[in-house]
Amino acid sequence: MTDSGGHADPAYLLDSSGPAAPPRDNGELVFAAPWESRAFGLALALNEAGLIDWEDFRQALIREIGDWEAAHPSGEGWSYYECWLGALERTAGARGLVDPRALADRTALLAARPAGHDHEHHGRGGHEHDMHNESPRHP
Amino acid sequence: MTTAADHIDPALRAEALASLLIERGLVDQATMDNFIKTYEQSVGPMNGAKVVARAWTDPGYAERLLADGTAAIAELGFKGPQGEHIVVLQNTPEVHHVVVCTLCSCYPWPVLGLPPSWYKDPSYRSRIVREPRAVLAEFGLELGDDVAIRVFDSSSEVRYMVLPMRPAGTDGLSEEELAALVTRDSMVGVAEAAAP
Numbered sequence: 001m002t003d004s005g006g007h008a009d010p011a012y013l014l015d016s017s018g019p020a021a022p023p024r025d026n027g028e029l030v031f032a033a034p035w036e037s038r039a040f041g042l043a044l045a046l047n048e049a050g051l052i053d054w055e056d057f058r059q060a061l062i063r064e065i066g067d068w069e070a071a072h073p074s075g076e077g078w079s080y081y082e083c084w085l086g087a088l089e090r091t092a093g094a095r096g097l098v099d100p101r102a103l104a105d106r107t108a109l110l111a112a113r114p115a116g117h118d119h120e121h122h123g124r125g126g127h128e129h130d131m132h133n134e135s136p137r138h139p
Numbered sequence: 140m141t142t143a144a145d146h147i148d149p150a151l152r153a154e155a156l157a158s159l160l161i162e163r164g165l166v167d168q169a170t171m172d173n174f175i176k177t178y179e180q181s182v183g184p185m186n187g188a189k190v191v192a193r194a195w196t197d198p199g200y201a202e203r204l205l206a207d208g209t210a211a212i213a214e215l216g217f218k219g220p221q222g223e224h225i226v227v228l229q230n231t232p233e234v235h236h237v238v239v240c241t242l243c244s245c246y247p248w249p250v251l252g253l254p255p256s257w258y259k260d261p262s263y264r265s266r267i268v269r270e271p272r273a274v275l276a277e278f279g280l281e282l283g284d285d286v287a288i289r290v291f292d293s294s295s296e297v298r299y300m301v302l303p304m305r306p307a308g309t310d311g312l313s314e315e316e317l318a319a320l321v322t323r324d325s326m327v328g329v330a331e332a333a334a335p
Binding site for chain 1: 147148149150151152153154155156157158159160163165166167170171172174175178179220242243244245252253256259260261262295
């Protein structure tokens, strides 16, 4: 985007060794799982469309994080993007963009899919399945 | 409404939310994918590194950068969400700056990309304020007692970026070579710029 050094080439980006490695690599991918990038992209798309106010979203995020920290003093089980997603659900619900009951119904419907359904993959991050009864490999 | 406390697989929650919003025509997959790709591949600390290298080599630019970070950063073509009001903090031999967002994760996206996980972690967000010297030491940055540490808390209005000190022995280096020494961590303030 910003120079002729080939930074947009994914192969270059993944080369985290050597003096030419982009400092932003630092051995860490931006998103740890596809759903994190989905939650991120959703928030930015809704903001760009003017459907949510970013400061409203930020306040919701602060509340989600504060609530989580109050309930988990040890810090165990922390997931930033779960807070992000919770804030997005709240903000979209408050704006009337999505009906909370419809969201719960859709979530239940997706959870009831048989194992090995055609699950979408995005990006190069890992694939997390903590609660979801699904085989990690597609048959 | 589902919340993070319900322990429903977040992948399902994100998929459900996206599918409903897409069906209503409120967002589209291509727009989402474009944002994701941008922040995965195009916007990151290499932007901030160019800003720092320019400031190290062009005193006039450094002056503009410290006076109005957002405008000087835009001179190099870097702008966008979370970059509306960037304030640049200049490190000196006497004063070291380090940045945090105690409440959430405010961060100057146009110059640093999305924040690393440790920046968002509850531990960093609380401890860097209480015991900055100890936390910096854990990052490998041992500062002398004669160096004052100033912690800046990003907010809804202001996003901070640190201008690290130019390393010694870099007089002959080009701007591009200098940029390669500027790490993400040095622009958050948990490290110094790398030695050549």
